[in-house]
Amino acid sequence: MADLTTEQIEKVITDSLISFGANAEDINRDAELAALDIDSLDLAELSQIIEEHFGVELTSADVAEITTVGDAIDLVAERG
Amino acid sequence: MSHARPEGASALVTGGSRGIGAAIAGALAADGWPVAVNYRSAAAEAAATVASIEASGGRAVAIAGDVADPAVAALLLDAAAEALGGPVLALVNNAGVRADGLALSLSDEDWRIVLDTNLGSTYRLTRVALRAMIRARFGRVINIASVVGPRANAGQANYAASKAAVIAFTKTAAVEVARRGVTINAVAPGLIATDMTQDIPEAFREKVPAGRAGTPEEVAAAVAFLASERAGYITGSTVYVDGGLSA
Numbered sequence: 001m002a003d004l005t006t007e008q009i010e011k012v013i014t015d016s017l018i019s020f021g022a023n024a025e026d027i028n029r030d031a032e033l034a035a036l037d038i039d040s041l042d043l044a045e046l047s048q049i050i051e052e053h054f055g056v057e058l059t060s061a062d063v064a065e066i067t068t069v070g071d072a073i074d075l076v077a078e079r080g
Numbered sequence: 081m082s083h084a085r086p087e088g089a090s091a092l093v094t095g096g097s098r099g100i101g102a103a104i105a106g107a108l109a110a111d112g113w114p115v116a117v118n119y120r121s122a123a124a125e126a127a128a129t130v131a132s133i134e135a136s137g138g139r140a141v142a143i144a145g146d147v148a149d150p151a152v153a154a155l156l157l158d159a160a161a162e163a164l165g166g167p168v169l170a171l172v173n174n175a176g177v178r179a180d181g182l183a184l185s186l187s188d189e190d191w192r193i194v195l196d197t198n199l200g201s202t203y204r205l206t207r208v209a210l211r212a213m214i215r216a217r218f219g220r221v222i223n224i225a226s227v228v229g230p231r232a233n234a235g236q237a238n239y240a241a242s243k244a245a246v247i248a249f250t251k252t253a254a255v256e257v258a259r260r261g262v263t264i265n266a267v268a269p270g271l272i273a274t275d276m277t278q279d280i281p282e283a284f285r286e287k288v289p290a291g292r293a294g295t296p297e298e299v300a301a302a303v304a305f306l307a308s309e310r311a312g313y314i315t316g317s318t319v320y321v322d323g324g325l326s327a
Contacts, residue, residue: 041214041256041257041259041260044214045214045215045260048211048214048215049215
């Protein structure tokens, strides 16, 4: 999917994090997921959402590499 | 906060063509769940279960598939969701087999088939079903265990190991998804009058404090309750339906 924009990815990821209970004002590229109280179940669900929206399959090894919100956005952009 | 059952949610009962599975399918349908009745080979009995549900005003569909086959879990859940028009948000892992023998003489094949059908299929179906459940913020997984497992029963080391493991799996999987409104519980039947227990000796029956075998409907009632919205705060539990056998 070459037409994926960073903004689209950012929106889906931000909306997901908010649905998991993260505060919208705390979410930015440098925010660490752990600091947003995002845990392994949230990340598993985020992987599903990313797969549904962008057709990008993330393995558990991929997910383990994600530390910040920016990492997640960049990973999807790179694979998309 | 209790989560409401979403509109259009459907249920899947593995091994639902007869015995306890058929009673569970009937009880869920009576509670308004559209039900997929999975069967391995008993097509006529599955059709009869579906017909009986439809005659009572419920919705049901029969779906073939051997849950011991790892590829079947996703196919079965997809087929059920498609046929019933909504994701499977109540999964009853009921399919099970016995291949009895003393531990010292069990064959590897008897060990493998019992563990893979009873435990492996429970894990595989649950793993796939949880994807839709956590997204829906509602889900019910009910694993049919047995009083055999927590309790010894000579001649059933493989069956006991599979059912005790189902209870252990239930507990851990339950805590992993509890925050999403998804509950995972086990129901452990004792001696229940079905085709599968016809060969159980009378001496065993006499050990049951209630003095009788249970009925499939008595097991189904516990399952239907655990599947209901009312049971939203019960998770990781095992409900014994055994006439006091495990007490």
